[in-house]
Amino acid sequence: MTSTRRRGQALEAAILDAGWNQLIKGGYTSFTFEAIAERAETGKSVIYRRWPDKEKLLLAVIKRQGFGAPSDIPDMGSLREDLLALLRTANQRSERAAILLSTILSAYFSGEISLTPERLRTALLGDQSRALTEILRHAVDRGELPTGDIPPRIVRLPTDLLRQEIIMNLNRVPDETIVDIVDTIFLPLVTDTRLQSTDREETQLNLSGSFHSRTASKE
């Protein structure tokens, strides 16, 4: 008849996509086996056969969206253009970030899922810090920036600020915001003449990806 039954990989993909679309449409509250099964046009049992509980399913759905995927590093010829390109790409993907944040926060606070702030950060931040590091290294190679240490907090400043804006907007931000972040904040900071002229030793660009450790207390 009309029906062509999916199996294996194809079916699995359809379910995970349905799960993601469910998050988009109704957030974590609507992330139920029933709703996902209906959206994927299959039965609950088909899902349960693969992922025994909600946490496993959620992690699979998130994983499939490929947040760990390293965004390709732009190389436009200038630091400013590289920065704008990177932030614009991230901005394009912002809906996913907003959904993901909401989902993880809901799951975290509802206690249904064992999810640490560590994993939240990893999921949301990915390795954008690495991309920034690369871009800055290119700028040093071009001679736009002097060789020397750049504090980690400055390195991740552009993505931190963009993420902040996206969360507050619950959506993409206007392009002017991106330009503003780059021109008003980041470039003046990183090209600060005082930083360049200080009596630093001539070290290699040292951009350790070390993040801040988090406070233990939760009270």
Add this chain to the structure above:
Amino acid sequence: MTSTRRRGQALEAAILDAGWNQLIKGGYTSFTFEAIAERAETGKSVIYRRWPDKEKLLLAVIKRQGFGAPSDIPDMGSLREDLLALLRTANQRSERAAILLSTILSAYFSGEISLTPERLRTALLGDQSRALTEILRHAVDRGELPTGDIPPRIVRLPTDLLRQEIIMNLNRVPDETIVDIVDTIFLPLVTDTRLQSTDREETQLNLSGSFHSRTASKE
């Protein structure tokens, strides 16, 4: 007997506090009439008598926490100390901010509640921007900063960054982070000699609180 029945104001306050504690304990998922009634040691009907549905109750609970309360502006004698004091106070209150964000995001995405990103921003940001403006004005008065425009994005940079850190930590941040934000990012930016020496007109400090307008598209 042992039982002293609460009435009127006292009862109302107890219910709203129970609601807030419920958000702290289990997030928006656990924000149910039943759970709140039990926590407040009263009956569901008592709550329903006052707030006919969940949205009304939630708004009352949030309102009672007084997020709009203007934090008093520190005046410690130097720009740096003022900034640190302001951020430390905000950091102390971070648990409330994290809970509030999670709640609003959950409610927003679950569609149960009519809540715009505008209101999210208002609820979370309050008028911290005003406090920053005051602090900078004091610094100008002291002669620490030159008279002149400071771009709005720079003005709210400290609070934006702190908020970002709090959200990513889902908790308070270590004090070093606050010091880092002030010393590595904000002070270098705001005391940038190039900004001071440029051919700006001698204008009054103009810190319009104008926020970015948000993108309309939601697709």
Add this chain to the structure above:
DNA sequence: CCAATAAGGTACGTATACGTCTCTAATATT
């Protein structure tokens, strides 16, 4: 002191989701 009011329980019907199970029919495999 007595009547009006409202608190504190609880029971109800409805709805939704969990997780398990069973059944059938479509697809693979041999």
Add this chain to the structure above:
DNA sequence: AATATTAGAGACGTATACGTACCTTATTGG
């Protein structure tokens, strides 16, 4: 062609929450 899988659909019992209704009892105000 016969057999083994497994998708798709749904029924189940349990649990939880909504929102309403009812009843008893403490408190208050006249």
